[in-house]
Amino acid sequence: xxxxxxxxxxxIRRTLAxxxxxxxxxxxxxxxxxxxxxxxxxxxxxxxxxxxxxxFEGVSVPVGALDIxxxxxxxxxxxxxxxxxxxxxxxxxxxxxxxxxxxxxxxGRSTRAAMDALIDLGRPxxxxxxxxxxxxxxxxxxxxxxxxxNMPSSRHEEIxxxxxxxxxxxxxxxxxxxxxxEQP
Amino acid sequence: MRxxxxxxxxxxxxxxxxxxxxxxxxxxxLDLDDFTPAEIELVMQTTDAMHEILSRPIKxxxxxxxxxxxxxxxxxxxxxxxSFDLAxxxxxxxVINLAASTSSVLKGECLVDTLETLEALGTDIIIxxxxxxxxxxxxxxxVKAHIINAGDGWHAHPTQALLDLYTIRQHKxxxxxxxxxxxxxxxxxxxxxxxIWGLTKMGARVxxxxxxxxxxxxxxxxxxxxxxxxxxxxxxxxxxxxxxAMALRLQLERQQSGLLPSLREYTKMYxxxxxxxxxxxxxxxxxxPGPVNEDIEISSxxxxxPRSLINQQVKNGVAVRMALLYLLSGGTH
Numbered sequence: 001x002x003x004x005x006x007x008x009x010x011x012i013r014r015t016l017a018x019x020x021x022x023x024x025x026x027x028x029x030x031x032x033x034x035x036x037x038x039x040x041x042x043x044x045x046x047x048x049x050x051x052x053x054x055x056f057e058g059v060s061v062p063v064g065a066l067d068i069x070x071x072x073x074x075x076x077x078x079x080x081x082x083x084x085x086x087x088x089x090x091x092x093x094x095x096x097x098x099x100x101x102x103x104x105x106x107x108g109r110s111t112r113a114a115m116d117a118l119i120d121l122g123r124p125x126x127x128x129x130x131x132x133x134x135x136x137x138x139x140x141x142x143x144x145x146x147x148x149x150n151m152p153s154s155r156h157e158e159i160x161x162x163x164x165x166x167x168x169x170x171x172x173x174x175x176x177x178x179x180x181x182e183q184p
Numbered sequence: 185m186r187x188x189x190x191x192x193x194x195x196x197x198x199x200x201x202x203x204x205x206x207x208x209x210x211x212x213x214l215d216l217d218d219f220t221p222a223e224i225e226l227v228m229q230t231t232d233a234m235h236e237i238l239s240r241p242i243k244x245x246x247x248x249x250x251x252x253x254x255x256x257x258x259x260x261x262x263x264x265x266x267s268f269d270l271a272x273x274x275x276x277x278x279v280i281n282l283a284a285s286t287s288s289v290l291k292g293e294c295l296v297d298t299l300e301t302l303e304a305l306g307t308d309i310i311i312x313x314x315x316x317x318x319x320x321x322x323x324x325x326x327v328k329a330h331i332i333n334a335g336d337g338w339h340a341h342p343t344q345a346l347l348d349l350y351t352i353r354q355h356k357x358x359x360x361x362x363x364x365x366x367x368x369x370x371x372x373x374x375x376x377x378x379x380i381w382g383l384t385k386m387g388a389r390v391x392x393x394x395x396x397x398x399x400x401x402x403x404x405x406x407x408x409x410x411x412x413x414x415x416x417x418x419x420x421x422x423x424x425x426x427x428x429a430m431a432l433r434l435q436l437e438r439q440q441s442g443l444l445p446s447l448r449e450y451t452k453m454y455x456x457x458x459x460x461x462x463x464x465x466x467x468x469x470x471x472x473p474g475p476v477n478e479d480i481e482i483s484s485x486x487x488x489x490p491r492s493l494i495n496q497q498v499k500n501g502v503a504v505r506m507a508l509l510y511l512l513s514g515g516t517h
Contacts, residue, residue, distance in 0.1 A: 083230075
């Protein structure tokens with residue numbers, strides 16, 4: 001009902017291929033690169049970007065997974081605690097160019113939490129941000145370095161990213177949600 | 185190329201799309217008798233995440249920033265108290281350590297008054313150890329803060345049992361039908377009681393081994409809903425085929441109170457030695473909640489031997505308590 005598909009599997013594949021090229025181009029070399037996926041859906045995206053980069057350049061770039069639950073700024077206001085998963089970053093991030101990977105960029109608060117989490121793990125040379133969808137409505141001064149698709153949206157809509165690894169299919173959809181009170 | 189295992193989907197908080205656990209139902213942690221297996225499993229998984237934090241050079245995350253926490257100990261403790269203290273600090277909570285021996289308790293203040301004072305000071309979580317069984321339940325009725333039982337009399341020590349479960353889980357593939365033998369002074373052991381609840385809920389088979397004078401009353405099914413366990417006073421038979429051997433501290437005053445004929449006899453019959461462990465499985469692991477009376481309930485060679493996980497237990501204690509503090513401090517219970 002009212003679900004509008006904005007990216008299908010082929011779109012996602014092409015978009016990730018383009019972002020992979022942009023990451024290589026921007027960083028000039030893949031030597032100091034590490035891709036860090038934000039749990040949950042950033043992780044398979046990071047894996048796919050790494051597979052693309054390996055395909056294009058023949059270099060295997062390390063991939064990590066970052067859990068930001070313990071860094072959220074809304075912990076006291078949630079009714080139940082978010083499930084904490086392990087952060088799993090295979091290499092030291094000191095002096096590395098870290099590309100954070102997430103599915104949707106929205107308020108920017110998750111990115112803020114992710115940057116704090118990363119900085120607790122070391123001192124990267126730089127942190128870049130790659131997202132599949134940027135839906136606007138930023139609440140913090142944060143922007144993405146690599147954007148799959150700019151998707152201006154209303155706060156009353158839900159952007160649903162589904163990936164084969166976690167949901168069995170590749171698709172990005174926009175779903176209108178019934179209007180409640182205006183969200184803050 | 186390295187790929188990271190994808191986790192199963194958990195339910196999502198509708199508005200914000202955050203993975204939320206709807207499994208956790210506790211405001212207080214008083215004993216494991218009211219835990220579901222799913223809750224215990226959630227504690228184990230959360231502990232895995234906390235473990236990773238402990239392996240970092242900077243072992244601190246901001247999850248409990250602004251929360252204040254009191255450890256209120258009416259009995260001496262080294263590991264429980266310091267591991268709660270560390271766990272809270274690793275999560276950025278503010279900790280006040282209160283020992284009954286240095287507080288107004290000495291001036292005759294009663295438990296409820298002390299708790300109300302702590303509440304007035306704005307304490308979010310109270311971790312308490314008390315010599316009277318059941319006192320954390322009284323506390324939970326009187327204050328709004330979360331109460332964690334860090335040992336009450338002979339009754340319960342749930343955080344110790346959870347760290348024992350976690351230590352077992354690190355070494356054994358599953359709890360189902362795991363043979364666990366608990367040896368020693370069961371009667372006076374809150375650790376044993378909480379472990380019996382936790383282990384049986386996860387499907388392990390628990391055997392108790394002790395002289396009958398150290399066996400508590402009411403361990404069988406006829407007393408309410410106590411879990412199904414086996415009692416075997418002969419240690420060789422009790423250890424036969426065991427996957428886990430858990431020795432308990434023998435408080436030396438038990439002999440004076442007439443429960444044991446002599447310490448020598450107890451040591452001869454019940455001390456966990458390499459020789460007796462030979463009856464267990466080859467890959468048996470040895471646990472002890474500490475502090476250890478070496479060469480009384482367990483021989484030094486076992487304590488410091490390759491099967492002993494006693495130091496691992498202490499290390500896991502911090503991670504388990506971080507997980508519990510995180511799970512408890514959530515939201516608006």
